[in-house]
Amino acid sequence: MLRIFHDTKYDFIRWWKVAVGLTVAFLVIGLGSFAIKPINYSIEFTGGTLKQLQFTTPPDVSQIRQALDAAGFRESEIQQYGSNKEFTLRVHDAASTAAQASGAERVSVAVDSALIKKFGANDIKVVRTEAVGPRVGSELRGNALLAILISFVVTLIYLAIRFEWRFGLAAVIATGHDIFTTLAFLKVMHLEVSLTVVAALLTVLGYSLNDTIIIFDRVRENLRKGRKEPLYDVLNRSINETLPRSILTHATATAATLALLLFAGEVIRPFAWVMLFGIVTGTFSSIYIAGPVLLWIERKYPRATAWKSSSTATATSQTRPSPTTATR
Amino acid sequence: MSLKYRIAIIVALIIASAGALFPRRVAKSGGQPGAIVRDSGYRFPLRKGLDLQGGMHLALEVDDSKAANITNKSEAIDRALKVVRSRVDQFGVSEPVVQKAGNDRIIVELPGIDEQQRAMDIVQKSAFLQFLITDKSNALERALPRLDAAAKSVAIAAPTGKTAQPQADTTKNALQGLFGTDTSKKTAKPDTATAGGAAKKTADSGKAADTTVPPTTNGPFTKLLQRGEMPGEYFVAQEDIPTLQHYLSDSSVMSAIPPGKSVLWSADSSVFNGHVFRSIYVVDSRPIITGEYLTDARPESSPTEGTVVTFQLNNEGGRRFRNETAKHIKDFMAIVLDGRVMGRPPVIQSAIGTRGQITMGNRDLQAAQDLALVLRAGALPVPLKVAEVRNIGPSLGSDSVHKSIHAGLLAIALVVLIMLVYYRFSGFLAVCGMVLYMLFTLAALAGFDAVLTLPGLAGFVLSIGIAVDANVLIFERIREELDRGKSARLAIDEGFRHALPAIIDSNVSTALTAAVLYQFGTGPVRGFAVTLLAGIAASMITAIFVVRTFYMIWLSRSTEQQTLSI
Numbered sequence A: 001m002l003r004i005f006h007d008t009k010y011d012f013i014r015w016w017k018v019a020v021g022l023t024v025a026f027l028v029i030g031l032g033s034f035a036i037k038p039i040n041y042s043i044e045f046t047g048g049t050l051k052q053l054q055f056t057t058p059p060d061v062s063q064i065r066q067a068l069d070a071a072g073f074r075e076s077e078i079q080q081y082g083s084n085k086e087f088t089l090r091v092h093d094a095a096s097t098a099a100q101a102s103g104a105e106r107v108s109v110a111v112d113s114a115l116i117k118k119f120g121a122n123d124i125k126v127v128r129t130e131a132v133g134p135r136v137g138s139e140l141r142g143n144a145l146l147a148i149l150i151s152f153v154v155t156l157i158y159l160a161i162r163f164e165w166r167f168g169l170a171a172v173i174a175t176g177h178d179i180f181t182t183l184a185f186l187k188v189m190h191l192e193v194s195l196t197v198v199a200a201l202l203t204v205l206g207y208s209l210n211d212t213i214i215i216f217d218r219v220r221e222n223l224r225k226g227r228k229e230p231l232y233d234v235l236n237r238s239i240n241e242t243l244p245r246s247i248l249t250h251a252t253a254t255a256a257t258l259a260l261l262l263f264a265g266e267v268i269r270p271f272a273w274v275m276l277f278g279i280v281t282g283t284f285s286s287i288y289i290a291g292p293v294l295l296w297i298e299r300k301y302p303r304a305t306a307w308k309s310s311s312t313a314t315a316t317s318q319t320r321p322s323p324t325t326a327t328r
Numbered sequence B: 001m002s003l004k005y006r007i008a009i010i011v012a013l014i015i016a017s018a019g020a021l022f023p024r025r026v027a028k029s030g031g032q033p034g035a036i037v038r039d040s041g042y043r044f045p046l047r048k049g050l051d052l053q054g055g056m057h058l059a060l061e062v063d064d065s066k067a068a069n070i071t072n073k074s075e076a077i078d079r080a081l082k083v084v085r086s087r088v089d090q091f092g093v094s095e096p097v098v099q100k101a102g103n104d105r106i107i108v109e110l111p112g113i114d115e116q117q118r119a120m121d122i123v124q125k126s127a128f129l130q131f132l133i134t135d136k137s138n139a140l141e142r143a144l145p146r147l148d149a150a151a152k153s154v155a156i157a158a159p160t161g162k163t164a165q166p167q168a169d170t171t172k173n174a175l176q177g178l179f180g181t182d183t184s185k186k187t188a189k190p191d192t193a194t195a196g197g198a199a200k201k202t203a204d205s206g207k208a209a210d211t212t213v214p215p216t217t218n219g220p221f222t223k224l225l226q227r228g229e230m231p232g233e234y235f236v237a238q239e240d241i242p243t244l245q246h247y248l249s250d251s252s253v254m255s256a257i258p259p260g261k262s263v264l265w266s267a268d269s270s271v272f273n274g275h276v277f278r279s280i281y282v283v284d285s286r287p288i289i290t291g292e293y294l295t296d297a298r299p300e301s302s303p304t305e306g307t308v309v310t311f312q313l314n315n316e317g318g319r320r321f322r323n324e325t326a327k328h329i330k331d332f333m334a335i336v337l338d339g340r341v342m343g344r345p346p347v348i349q350s351a352i353g354t355r356g357q358i359t360m361g362n363r364d365l366q367a368a369q370d371l372a373l374v375l376r377a378g379a380l381p382v383p384l385k386v387a388e389v390r391n392i393g394p395s396l397g398s399d400s401v402h403k404s405i406h407a408g409l410l411a412i413a414l415v416v417l418i419m420l421v422y423y424r425f426s427g428f429l430a431v432c433g434m435v436l437y438m439l440f441t442l443a444a445l446a447g448f449d450a451v452l453t454l455p456g457l458a459g460f461v462l463s464i465g466i467a468v469d470a471n472v473l474i475f476e477r478i479r480e481e482l483d484r485g486k487s488a489r490l491a492i493d494e495g496f497r498h499a500l501p502a503i504i505d506s507n508v509s510t511a512l513t514a515a516v517l518y519q520f521g522t523g524p525v526r527g528f529a530v531t532l533l534a535g536i537a538a539s540m541i542t543a544i545f546v547v548r549t550f551y552m553i554w555l556s557r558s559t560e561q562q563t564l565s566i
Helices: A013-032 A061-071 A094-102 A106-119 A134-162 A165-189 A195-224 A231-241 A243-263 A269-300 B003-020 B073-089 B116-124 B139-157 B159-178 B205-211 B238-248 B251-256 B315-327 B365-377 B394-447 B454-483 B488-520 B523-555
Strands: A048-055 A077-081 A083-091 A124-132 B024-029 B038-043 B055-062 B097-101 B105-111 B129-133 B225-227 B233-237 B261-272 B275-284 B294-302 B306-313 B333-337 B355-359 B384-392
Touching: A013 A165, A013 A231, A013 A269, A048 A094, A048 A106, A061 A077, A061 A083, A061 A106, A083 A106, A094 A106, A094 A134, A106 A124, A124 A134, A124 B394, A134 A165, A134 A195, A134 B384, A134 B488, A165 A195, A165 A269, A195 A231, A195 A243, A195 A269, A195 B454, A195 B488, A195 B523, A231 A243, A231 A269, A243 A269, A243 B394, A243 B454, A269 B454, B003 B394, B003 B523, B055 B073, B055 B116, B073 B097, B073 B105, B073 B116, B073 B365, B116 B365, B116 B384, B129 B275, B139 B238, B139 B251, B139 B261, B233 B238, B238 B251, B238 B275, B261 B333, B275 B333, B294 B365, B306 B315, B306 B365, B333 B355, B384 B394, B394 B454, B394 B523, B454 B488, B454 B523, B488 B523
Parallel strands: none
Antiparallel strands: A048 A083, A048 A124, A077 A083, A124 B384, B024 B038, B055 B105, B055 B384, B097 B105, B129 B333, B225 B233, B233 B275, B261 B275, B294 B306, B306 B355
16 A cells, blocks of 8 residues: 555654744744734725726726726725736725715716726726625624634634543644734735635634644544553654644645635635645644643643543554555 | 445435435526516526626615614614515516625625616615695795795805805715716706696796796895796706705705795706706695505506606505595696606696506606516615625626636546545545535535535535545544554454544534634625535545445455455
């Protein structure tokens, strides 16, 4: 059989200081830039108007700008979207958004007529409009934050039931790490935070937690075997034992994500980017954050009894064949 | 469980899934806009979201600026919902969605709609129909001194107002023009309105307007008005309209208007001798009847009157209408829709029964169709405004579908390749399981009548990559057991048993996240959460049950020791 990373004996936990250093550096760069420029929320969250335009011939961007200026939307953003015949417009300055409070369609209608006046109805097509009133926007923002918090609490409760609290806390800290690094990634990549990106963020959260659970499940099992082994070694052994699974699962997940990134188009691209980064950071945190944190919690709050559990440990023979790395 | 039963269950699941995905018969409300044609057609049971098929999503709220104090918003929204639903049902799109969201919002989804403005008008129009008798007591004239005084104070009250006000006005106008609201439509001839056969066309008012001597005084209010031909009718020159609108929006001017009377604008402007005018009408505030008794309304086009909407009242409405009109013979009756007088008020010749018509001036048949539609559906109990609108062109939607399918095919190819190369025969079993996984997931989505959205499709593609995780966990366990020298049969048993807790834990935690997303997400994200949930269930069934059965089939071929390709 074809085997990769079989029966490895890497000392993963030893690198925790490096891991923490890397994380901190990344967070400082990513989150530090929040001080310079706030997060790039999408129209859904800020309120405002987004339009996707299709031109029959590549237009002069300055002409689009002129048309919008004439209509009084000086602070609008114009962006090329895919080909040079497609553009997106975003109007979300304070005054325009406030004007949408009495009817979300107002700015949209005004922009349409200004553009058609400039380019003619035959040469320009509005293929997508999103107009969101300010109240809806702020509500959505609240809901998204609430969704992230609640899913956090819910998984914490589940972990507390299935594992004991030390594991649960370590897993949640690792997941928190993923959220912050992903936020930093969003910032570094200048990705727009939309509802879809929040969905991706929550998927990353689930995926990373999944990964941590697989390793912790192995730790739990190895502890039940009741060997006299320090937790440090148990952690390392568990990570090594689950390594082939991790590699393979990440490979298939990455394959699917790459397919999305390359083929699924502009709308899905931010989602795919977040997912791709999430796979990396999720794997990283499961190994280098969750393990060391568990170790640290254990040192700080050691349990009264030894690492022996009275559960039905499988007492199978522990003889292991010598490592084979080739196919058979 | 014996192998036979397992196979039977799997076959049953496959048949059920295929059945769930079989094209369904669905009701459509039919092709011609405005016409109530019920039709049905077949379609693939997975409904595409608006982002995939194109269409319009609207969120409506109570317009607080127009509705002073609504004590129970939720209840008001419930009543409005019924009206909006009945309008949308008649609008002629297949499978529209009209539902309440939260306590104070109505969500309307119109698949395949491209005419944004028209759709919004139909949904939002209040459609409050009233029949009012124009004032014949010259109440306005008698009140003019007071109105002038009030108007003067408005004009003087703030000398800065003189500078600031016109500025505000012009910006307001600019905005209005900008937002495309109601820039006065110029009609070639005055609109005439007839109510039933009993009304008679009034004489050409053009001359009347020209010959009318302007009212005596030259007060700021009075000088804007030219007396019309019928009682309670006044003409306002185009350029004076904003000023008068400004006066009429002032509370001190409003309080100077005689009690029991209302001043209403006409819906359209008219041109006489090259001058554009718009009329205002002074009417009795109490309507002789409202649109609540209306049972039917139809668009018609008559050669003499242009486009009209004919309507019919129910028996009670007809009786009231007859009684009231009988009291007002020779009076003029204004037909008022949403506070605007439609056409010129006709004179009442004799008592009018259950039928009547509204003339639409020069507007096209579609406008009449839309008006008939909203009248049939009834008036909105509360004014609504748009809180959110998303419109996606159909071409963009189908483009997204194609791209997602490409991405999906690539993902499947890559995952199949990885599994086959790494796990050989077992990988093949996993791939067979994956095919069933996709079938089950889609069937589950169809079963829930879930809406397939673009994030949902992306989630599905992603889940193909993640779903094999359960297989990978099991296979790695089997390998470990084989390493310990166990037979294939025992290793498979042990492998499945040991992998189970990890599979359940990880799937449940993902399912919890998805459930939270479903609860708090809207539209597209909800679609994503549903796909994720269906995927988790299907992946657990295939990995734990179906692939296990495949192994059992493989093992049952012989009782001898077999070498497992994994």
